[in-house]
Amino acid sequence: MTDAAGADPHSSVRSVAAAIGVALESAGVAHGEYEAVLLLAWAVGCEAGDVRRAVLMGDTMGELVSRYGAGADDAGVGGDETDGAVSDDADVATAGAPRVATRLRDAVTRRCAREPLQYIVGTAPFRYLSLDVGPGVFVPRPETETAVDLALDWLRSDCIPGAGTRIVDLCAGTGAIGLSLVTELPASQVWAVEKDDDAIVWTRRNASRVLDGIAGAADRYHLVQADATDAATLAQLDGTVDAVVTNPPYIPLATPPEQPEVIDWDPHVALFGGSDDGLHIPVLLLRRIRTLLRPGGLVVMEHDITQGAALREAALRMGFVRPRTEPDLTGRDRFLVAWRDGE
Template structure:
């Protein structure tokens, strides 16, 4: 029989030695998973049996090989929801919760006027942003699209019973039936430059789908598509929010500014003070301007 404290200490030391960013946290989450309890309850437990120690050692070995913690647990928590994750789908990151919170606030503001918010999540991956919005703004009509079939299968599982309308398709062409009707457009697209391959964390590089990570030489290809597609899908006055890399705090907003017809383009920082996502509002047509002749659709 083994006490939890030395077991946790040895596991954390093992994870720290190979460069895992949060060794104590990961060691605790894995042991709690094996024992069917919470991390906060671990030190209140008695001795751990040999079979449980064996299972725990196997999970720690896999984490030391840089398999994502969430894959080992089978789930990821995000804001107020949980989603199943594993091979074939991008693992949600905590910093994306800020973008989701922004989208929740925007949808809630529309709902407060008595209208039904129409929300679209492009590149939905596991479906976590769409699920969060549907959970926190029940009045919203939430739609999501994913191009990669394995990721779409995870999203289908995670969004079952939520009311979110999920599609398999390309962000550049999806939702022709919603043209000009969307209030809030949100996306955590691929944004890693191809040249940044070596700088990507091992967990992401070796286990997240490359389709969810890389987006052209400068990492902005998908964001350029969203900046154009947003003008088609959003109603005048509708808003878009898009996550980007911390090195893209100027270049991502510049994409929207270059396209034109976007107002209130601004960047937002995460809790660590790093540039994290850009937002913009589709400008209302000016009846005096030539651009308004023949309508305002892109």
């Protein structure tokens, strides 16, 4: 993207988006055109749909900035330099366009260096939530939403949840799983466990943001900093938990990911399963989960596409029943689903 394309308020939104898309795809980003719209929306301070509408209408960058001037101010784009003197759309466009261009150039440079898009814009969507993310925490992926679906389907049908429903989210990271469950399942009690000092900063931040304003929700969400594999962690809940849902570190050390966004940016403590096959930490967690669950309680565990059979076998050895493997959104083996014996 040239400086002129971003800085000139007379440039069309379409041409700027196209230039960004080409730059991103040249850097190896798979969906450059799609991400260009997201980066433009972030820089301006509007929604992606607003950018797409501006493209269809043939709007200029100046028109886009003037239309969403308040949003640009909120995003740090608006004009401290104007000192309140901006009085009409033309003034807003003139004052705002250079700042939008600066933010946009910085964002495109970072994305071309393969920094995750979510780190740049500061948020990641997960189900009905928008979660704060940044260096030090694993960016939640869309496939993990399926783990929440699997748990909710059972909790809402076979389990018949009520005020006493107890759910545990191990290796919480951003808090995506536990916060989704506590907000989508009224009256449930959710415990979340995160060990890492850097990651738990984001868990706390998201819990505060998500639960603020939802009556009673903060009292139903319990965040603990601890080792999820330790027998002492949540020992007071042993034998009483209805469901454990977890996306643990599971990537095999023998086959590290190749995507720069993952290997260079996601914290390795959240990625690797502690052994060549990646099963060391998941198996340790299964043993702890077996103790936490009540008889008949459910476990849903995300795993690598190579680990389905091994985790089903491990679950059977530990006293789980009816273990099965469920696919992710692309049809690949991704989730262990099993129940503690004694149902």
